[in-house]
Amino acid sequence: MDQDQKLSILADAAKYDASCASSGAKRRDSRSGAGVGSAGGAGICHSYTPDGRCVSLLKVLLTNVCLYDCHYCINRRSSEVQRARFTPEEVVDLTLSFYKRNYIEGLFLSSGIVRSADYTMEMVIEVARQLRDVHDFRGYIHLKTIPEASQELIELAGKYADRISINIELPSQEGLDRFAPEKNLERTQDAMGGIRQRIVEGRSERKAGRAASTRTARGRQAPAVYANGQSTQMIVGADRSDDAAILQRADHLYRGYELRRVYYSAFSPIPSSSTILPSKAPPLVREHRLYQADWLLRFYGFDVGELTAADSLDGGHLDLDIDPKLAWALRHRQLFPIDLNRADRESLLRVPGLGVRSVQRILQLRRWQAVRYEDLRKLRVSLEKVLPFVIVADHHPARQGLDDENLRARFAPPPEQLEFDFGRHNAAAGAALHHAPQATELKQARVSAHSGEL
Amino acid sequence: MERAVGNSDFRIHDFATWRTRARFLLHTGVAPAEAIWEDSESSEQDLFANLAVTQTEQPDAAADTQQWLISAEFLRLAETVSCHRDPMRWSLLYRVLWRLTRGGEKHLLKLSTDNDIRRLQGMAKQISRDLHKMHAFVRFQKTGDCAETGREQFVAWFEPDHFIVRFAAPFFRKRFTSMDWSILTPDECMHWRGSKLSFTDGVPREQAPSGGELDDLWRTYYRSIFNPSRLKLQAMQSEMPKKYWKNLPEAELIEELTAEANNRRDAMITRQAVEPKPRPKNAYLESLGEGAGAGVEDERSL
Numbered sequence: 001m002d003q004d005q006k007l008s009i010l011a012d013a014a015k016y017d018a019s020c021a022s023s024g025a026k027r028r029d030s031r032s033g034a035g036v037g038s039a040g041g042a043g044i045c046h047s048y049t050p051d052g053r054c055v056s057l058l059k060v061l062l063t064n065v066c067l068y069d070c071h072y073c074i075n076r077r078s079s080e081v082q083r084a085r086f087t088p089e090e091v092v093d094l095t096l097s098f099y100k101r102n103y104i105e106g107l108f109l110s111s112g113i114v115r116s117a118d119y120t121m122e123m124v125i126e127v128a129r130q131l132r133d134v135h136d137f138r139g140y141i142h143l144k145t146i147p148e149a150s151q152e153l154i155e156l157a158g159k160y161a162d163r164i165s166i167n168i169e170l171p172s173q174e175g176l177d178r179f180a181p182e183k184n185l186e187r188t189q190d191a192m193g194g195i196r197q198r199i200v201e202g203r204s205e206r207k208a209g210r211a212a213s214t215r216t217a218r219g220r221q222a223p224a225v226y227a228n229g230q231s232t233q234m235i236v237g238a239d240r241s242d243d244a245a246i247l248q249r250a251d252h253l254y255r256g257y258e259l260r261r262v263y264y265s266a267f268s269p270i271p272s273s274s275t276i277l278p279s280k281a282p283p284l285v286r287e288h289r290l291y292q293a294d295w296l297l298r299f300y301g302f303d304v305g306e307l308t309a310a311d312s313l314d315g316g317h318l319d320l321d322i323d324p325k326l327a328w329a330l331r332h333r334q335l336f337p338i339d340l341n342r343a344d345r346e347s348l349l350r351v352p353g354l355g356v357r358s359v360q361r362i363l364q365l366r367r368w369q370a371v372r373y374e375d376l377r378k379l380r381v382s383l384e385k386v387l388p389f390v391i392v393a394d395h396h397p398a399r400q401g402l403d404d405e406n407l408r409a410r411f412a413p414p415p416e417q418l419e420f421d422f423g424r425h426n427a428a429a430g431a432a433l434h435h436a437p438q439a440t441e442l443k444q445a446r447v448s449a450h451s452g453e454l
Numbered sequence: 455m456e457r458a459v460g461n462s463d464f465r466i467h468d469f470a471t472w473r474t475r476a477r478f479l480l481h482t483g484v485a486p487a488e489a490i491w492e493d494s495e496s497s498e499q500d501l502f503a504n505l506a507v508t509q510t511e512q513p514d515a516a517a518d519t520q521q522w523l524i525s526a527e528f529l530r531l532a533e534t535v536s537c538h539r540d541p542m543r544w545s546l547l548y549r550v551l552w553r554l555t556r557g558g559e560k561h562l563l564k565l566s567t568d569n570d571i572r573r574l575q576g577m578a579k580q581i582s583r584d585l586h587k588m589h590a591f592v593r594f595q596k597t598g599d600c601a602e603t604g605r606e607q608f609v610a611w612f613e614p615d616h617f618i619v620r621f622a623a624p625f626f627r628k629r630f631t632s633m634d635w636s637i638l639t640p641d642e643c644m645h646w647r648g649s650k651l652s653f654t655d656g657v658p659r660e661q662a663p664s665g666g667e668l669d670d671l672w673r674t675y676y677r678s679i680f681n682p683s684r685l686k687l688q689a690m691q692s693e694m695p696k697k698y699w700k701n702l703p704e705a706e707l708i709e710e711l712t713a714e715a716n717n718r719r720d721a722m723i724t725r726q727a728v729e730p731k732p733r734p735k736n737a738y739l740e741s742l743g744e745g746a747g748a749g750v751e752d753e754r755s756l
Contacts, residue, residue: 004674011678029628033648038629044590045693047704049680050712052689059679067739069730078731094671100608100633101594103672116738148742182742268683269722275729284684361566368561378567 001084007094009084013064013075014110016270017167017233018263020045022056022105022140024229025162026206030138037099037106037139039162044105057108057142058098062086062123066112070169070180071274072238072267075112080272088127095131099139106140106162107131113182117148125153128160147184147191154191158198158227163260166191167233171249175239179276192257195230199258203228229260236266236290237282242316244308247293251304254297264290289318296325299356300349321412326352329389330408337402339391340371353385385411466544467494469536476548480522480556486549493541522555527563531578537617538577550574584615588622591698592637595666600634605648608635611662611701619644623651638662669703676704682715683722 027040045054063085064075074081095107109127113120124143131137143161145154158164166188170176173185232253234246250262266287267277296302306312312328313319319327329336329352338347340362348359358381365371370393376383388401401407466472472491479489532547550570553559565571594608608630614622619642626637627646636645641656690708699705733739 004671007671008674008678011675015679015681030631031628033631036632038625042586044586046590047676047702048690048694049676050687050690050708050715051681051684052686052693053679053681053684054693055676055679058675067734067736069733071730077734078728080728097668098672098675100606100630101596101666101668101672102592102610102630115736182739184742268681269719270683271722271725273722273725273727275727277727279723279727281683364564365566368565375567378572 003090003094006084006086006090007060009082010060010062010064010086013061013081013112014059014108016074016265016268017059017108017110017144018053018265019108019142019165019231019233019261020054020056020059021142021163021231021261024260025140026228028138030136035136035138036096037137039106039138039140043140046103046105056105057140058095058104058106059108060086060091060094060110062088062091062109062111062120062127063114064112065114067115068113068180068182070183071276072169072179072235072270074270074272076274078274088123088130091127092130092135095139096135096137099137104139106137106142108142108144110144113146117146118150118153121146121149121153121157125157125160128157132160145191145195147188149191151194154194155198158195158202161227163229163231164195164227165231165233166195168249168253168262169233169235170239171234171241171245172239175241179235179238189253189257192230192232192253192259195227196257199228199230230257231259231261231263233263233265236264236287238267238277242313243286243290243293243318244313244316246290247297247304247308250294251297262294264294283320285320286318289320289324293318293324296328300325301346302328322408323352325350326385326411333402336389337391337397338389340376341366341391341393351386351389353382353389355381466491469533472532472536472544472547476551479548480551481520483556486545486552489545489548491544491548493544524551524554525563528554531563531574534578534581534621535574537581537621539616540577543577546570546573581616581618581621585618585622587698588612588614588618589625591694591702592626593666593701593703594630594633594635595663596668597663603634603648605632605634608633609663610635610637611659611664612637612639613701614639614641617641620653627651666703673704673707677707677711680711682711682718685712685715685719687712 021043022039023041023043025039029038029040030036043056045056047055049055061075063083064081065083065085066073066075066077069076069078073079091107091109095104098104099106107127109124111120111124114123128141128143131141140163141161142163142165143157145157145164145166147166154164168185168188169180169183176183176185234249236246246264253259253262264287266282266284268281268284293302293307296307297304307318307324307328308316312331318324322330329350335350338351340348340351345359345363348354348362349356354362358379361379362371362375365375372393373395376386376392387395388397388404388407390397466475528551532551535543535547550562553570554562562568562571566575592610592612594610597607597609599606619637619639622637623644626635626644630646631648634647636643638657638661640658643654643657645652645654694702694705699708
């Protein structure tokens, strides 16, 4: 089998992993003339495929042969896909060739489980070792880790990789028993705990190293001690877990294991699907709403309990028609309107349609002048969403606005016109929270009509 | 000093010349409405323009000796915006500089809804996006190995929206230090040969090589990493607008991948699902415990 065929099979096998981040690595480069590449700072998306996803890393499996039988996975042992296997040298060669042409930021390597967890882990690590030790590669490496592998191997993986990840797959053991029978929630969380501990240790070693090196050799970078982040992925819609269960698990992982990111992946039709799997894929917008809720947890000061309380959800699920912040606000109208000229940052972040950046700008602005309707317009926030919930110098939400029983209907689009913008899973996804990019002429007309009556 | 005004070239071509001139005008008290700024790129220059300038920009007899403190924040913003292609940027920058200093609006940069600031911030954002896209979408092609040094040699073609070539240089220099490379653009070209960056005039597209030897393999990757079940063209285009497509080898696949996506997805859905295979004999799988994999048959009835 030639290189092209292998690449085709093993990239196809890797595409269901949503993670694509290439940011947050320790800053380094090859300015001195030694080594290949650089990393650190914001990630770069070198291309985009027609599914709207970014191409940042060479994302491949070392092999798609697998002992496990996870029913949502294209590579499970029962699947009838064609199998292939790269040698470590082949992956190294591809990574370097693509990297030197500026196609990619680095490598994302995962693998089917062959023979045993340790044997597989050793092969994956060998690729990273060659890249780092033989070729002095300084680009980004993300290694997928198997929780059942020995602690020593997981540590070694972290020594070479900028990011390591273990996929939690489903939020409950019940779900795993049915859909990923070889996987175990407790073992996965134990491994995450081990990784977290090493990351924390590495961070303080780096700090100590930096302090020492500034005293001695100026400009010398302390050697990478350990990966500085871990992430995970949850499959959405395969088992019966509701959004509350998914968000509670995510929150648990963020708090308990310091995960950088939890990725949500609505399972989509795969070739050679399993009879165990539900025949109907979940709507992709569900995944989008989970990402938005995830952002509320991490950047907007929402507590998971607020988002998942029974009175915030419909039968445990997020509202698919409107974003979760708006949905939360509509159900907690007694907390509004909020005076943009007086309220604290925490309260401003609760206003539908105001993103972190807009809040920052409003806080700056109001130190010097009263915030007015015209300012909101110039800040390009979604007036339709914001106005019913706020007071500014020359605007008070009309009674029929905030108290209107039909307020929700103004935001929920008629079903046949749904056009979702979801699945932005990179750093920019935050913007999705307060986006109303498809604000059509019609919508804008409605906005001005609305503001005119105030 | 008067002679300096009368004889100087008013065409501004970079941040340094703008800064020198802006400093002079500010100190001599020439108000923004009186100052004339001409971009070196704009061709509408005539002799009378210069004449007019010398008359309106006579320095105030009581040339002021006050030192104006300019924040690093404004200088950074001004340097960024100086890369913009809009010929009005020089006068806009001067007006904001004036308002920050003589105008007494020290906090002006904090007012995101001020029209001048909005414009400046908008321009800065366009520059930063252009820069980011250049870092992302430059595609090197290997042209050979240097006979003397043995270093690999690469060339790329890129068409930035703004004058950002020098701004983009540090990224490429730090990342691809061990290769020789040239990035060619219509405005300006830059070259790295291992120790020093050099710049030459812009060139037309034809002077750049087309068709890299690894393009096919890259297209294979692009084709395979795409998931036809999740077609979302609009999201792709907002991040990778069509104007970039002609210089991206993978972009020629977009039409075809899009056209066949729904059929591929439907074929996956209608295809007969596969029954689970029994667990193979494997010591490792057995070590995972009795429970693992045992429950499947029982739960089928759920």
